[in-house]
Amino acid sequence: MAVSVQVDAFDIGAELGEMRKDTRAGALVNFTGIVRGGDDLVALELEHYPAMTKSALEAIEAEARARWDLIDTRIIHRVGRLALGEEIMMVAVSAPHRADAFQAAEFMMDFLKSRAPFWKKEHFKSGTQWVDAKDSDEGALRRW
Template identity: 60%
Template structure:
């Protein structure tokens, strides 16, 4: 398990290349890259978090995914600080014996990161700044798990 909360950018290709190179037990690797959307006149986004608390919460949910889907490995990278449209916000990777488990675990982690992870997002545009509120559809996505 590798959990990173960082301000600096990461190399998605390099992370994918390193991930899943464990003991050879995994038959499937799933990766996801989340980007800042530039729609609606967004000029930048700022993400805040509480160091220590955030990493602990992410490690707990990653451990739950590992146990539930018998994962061989899991990676979560989530950025904080100022981000521009097109920049990577986060990455999730899962490795499992079978593809269904790898896909489901990745979706579970992404749903958690979108709605429950302790990050606070503020969007900046031509009309000023606004904190991003939780969306009903994001909360509903967690109900299936």
């Protein structure tokens, strides 16, 4: 169980390797978000309010643990300026069985996208713009 909000890059393999050490797990699900290019995007910048952000992520993780039979979880979310191709965040879940691992990972991702207090600014060759919330992200919460 780990929640981290950080500027520095993280090692996906090392994080998953730590989670694999518990032999009770029969499933390990990972999602990694990456800064994608397009429309002359050159970077993505994420801002947050530290005291609020970590507690919000911990609440999302705690809710997943209450709903599913999980062995371990990781939420890592980066802040600051990120270049194209860099990892933004990672959610990983280990569980005795795959259904719980997949569902918990999807739940955490859906809530991270819509409820985690991050503000995103896109940097283009021609200027910057803040990223608006998407209706589809809110809609994804209805299934939970």
